[in-house]
């Protein structure tokens with residue numbers, strides 16, 4: 001089992017658990033790597049500093065590697081993250097949370113994030129496709145090409161059960177890194193990444209295909 005979870009929320013945004021509670025839950029489940037990734041729009045400059053400091057402090061006594069990230073929003077004008085903020089963090093997830101009408105709109109938004117130097121990982125890619133329909137093969141190819149060229153990773157979300165297996169296979173083929181994500185908003189859901197691991201294995205993924213794989 002590859003036990004990693006790079007997408008969890010705490011009371012710093014809309015999660016119900018504290019930083020130490022998420023870490024304790026991750027330890028209990030035997031995780032090797034935990035990322036805390038609260039929604040960026042809940043954080044002020046002051047609380048962001050406290051957030052990073054608290055994660056760093058608790059990680060010192062933790063039985064696993066704990067990283068400080070955020071989940072930023074991909075808006076029509078780009079991703080709501082600045083270089084100053086990104087520099088304080090270990091990684092940045094960018095996700096579409098806007099209501100989109102068409103799959104093309106989703107693809108265009110994700111393309112913005114793939115060209116943003118402050119973004120490392122695309123969050124729950126395709127979560128809206130069951131409602132809007134699936135993008136064209138050409139649209140998906142453009143996404144893959146941009147991710148490959150710019151060194152961006154995709155998370156495999158156990159919460160939304162995305163991306164599709166074929167997309168994950170295409171990522172591995174191109175050397176695009178992947179991560180596992182519970183998107184937990186409660187400590188008890190931290191480390192719920194069995195779907196992520198299952199499709200990753202099915203797609204032929206190995207440790208070398210994981211973002212932060214060098215830390216495992």
Ligand SMILES: [Zn+2]
Pocket residue numbers: 071095097123124
């Ligand atoms: Zn999200």
Ligand SMILES: [Zn+2]
Pocket residue numbers: 007009071183
């Ligand atoms: Zn989230």
